[in-house]
Amino acid sequence: MKVVIMGCGRVGAQLAALLDSEGHKVAILDTDDYSFQRLPSAFSGTALLGNGTDEDILKRAGIEEADVFVAVTQGDNRNVMAAQIAKHMFNVPKVICRIYDPLRRELYSTLGLEAFSPTTIFAQILKEKIES
Amino acid sequence: MYIIIIGGGEIGYYLSKALLDEGHEILVLEKNSARNEFICSELGSICIQGDGCEAATLEAAGTGRADMLIAVTGDDEDNLVACQVAKYKFNVPRTIARIKNPKNEAIFKKLGIDVTVSSTNVILENIEEEVPTHPLTHLLTIRDKGLEIIEIKIPPESATVGKTVKELSLPSESILSLIISEERKPRVPTALTVIQAEDQIIAVTSPESEEALRIALRGA
Numbered sequence: 001m002k003v004v005i006m007g008c009g010r011v012g013a014q015l016a017a018l019l020d021s022e023g024h025k026v027a028i029l030d031t032d033d034y035s036f037q038r039l040p041s042a043f044s045g046t047a048l049l050g051n052g053t054d055e056d057i058l059k060r061a062g063i064e065e066a067d068v069f070v071a072v073t074q075g076d077n078r079n080v081m082a083a084q085i086a087k088h089m090f091n092v093p094k095v096i097c098r099i100y101d102p103l104r105r106e107l108y109s110t111l112g113l114e115a116f117s118p119t120t121i122f123a124q125i126l127k128e129k130i131e132s
Numbered sequence: 133m134y135i136i137i138i139g140g141g142e143i144g145y146y147l148s149k150a151l152l153d154e155g156h157e158i159l160v161l162e163k164n165s166a167r168n169e170f171i172c173s174e175l176g177s178i179c180i181q182g183d184g185c186e187a188a189t190l191e192a193a194g195t196g197r198a199d200m201l202i203a204v205t206g207d208d209e210d211n212l213v214a215c216q217v218a219k220y221k222f223n224v225p226r227t228i229a230r231i232k233n234p235k236n237e238a239i240f241k242k243l244g245i246d247v248t249v250s251s252t253n254v255i256l257e258n259i260e261e262e263v264p265t266h267p268l269t270h271l272l273t274i275r276d277k278g279l280e281i282i283e284i285k286i287p288p289e290s291a292t293v294g295k296t297v298k299e300l301s302l303p304s305e306s307i308l309s310l311i312i313s314e315e316r317k318p319r320v321p322t323a324l325t326v327i328q329a330e331d332q333i334i335a336v337t338s339p340e341s342e343e344a345l346r347i348a349l350r351g352a
Contacts, residue, residue, distance in 0.1 A: 077212070081213070089238075089239055
């Protein structure tokens with residue numbers, strides 16, 4: 001599979017490394033090249049400096065042939081915008097997006113984005129731990 | 133009209149001031165407390181501190197009864213989300229977003245934003261109008277119809293000089309509506325009108341046919 005990941009933070013870098021080690025073709029984007037240090041030295045994919053809400057940068061990352069697009073920067077709005085560009089402008093078959101704000105997550109889910117809120121998920125896990 | 137403005141920077145401030153003068157009811161949402169205080173002290177209590185992308189803040193601002201929401205923060209993605217939340221959660225009839233990247237115009241349109249204003253494009257258009265050597269000038273965009281009105285000047289060396297309009301291979305989505313001669317004489321072109329050097333041609337075209345029209349009128 002060809003996967004484009006936007007945001008090379010801990011989650012993005014880890015996901016990129018995992019998919020890369022399983023033989024998928026990974027391109028990862030970040031606006032800060034320091035963040036690429038999080039990638040393991042064995043990483044054989046592409047690390048690209050640039051803003052994933054810019055369609056020219058997305059094209060450079062190979063969005064036109066991508067099977068999957070994942071948006072995991074720190075900014076909810078950046079993730080939402082890039083995910084919608086991938087889905088509606090480039091027709092990427094699978095688009096996944098992180099949205100910290102639970103209310104915003106809810107809205108964009110109803111608008112058809114596959115979106116996860118780590119806030120809700122982690123709070124739920126903690127609650128279950130406390131109750132067990 | 134009740135108008136909500138997202139972003140109390142320079143643009144948000146002067147926009148609010150102008151719209152207040154026109155008699156509209158204005159509410160500004162601004163994250164920064166210092167900017168918030170500044171606007172309230174200058175324009176009255178029309179500014180609330182908060183994130184205009186958050187549904188809870190928009191709810192408190194009475195977005196449900198707003199006639200229009202204008203997002204003018206410095207970040208395209210924040211303006212997009214503020215407009216989308218207003219549109220899809222609060223059914224605001226008209227949303228306007230400021231954009232920095234001109235390419236976002238098409239994206240925002242596809243994602244449901246009614247109007248985008250690109251400062252980059254506005255400046256570019258002005259430069260095109262001010263620079264006489266520029267072959268093609270955008271005069272007006274007819275937004276809802278996807279058409280634009282443009283002006284093209286015919287240089288003396290152009291291959292089309294001396295040809296009639298029907299001899300030109302004009303793209304089907306373009307119509308020549310007016311020709312102004314060097315002597316400032318305007319005429320409505322017919323199929324038999326002859327193109328002359330230094331003619332200024334006003335045409336209606338789709339953006340896609342713009343390049344083909346330019347080539348048809350001036351040569352490649």
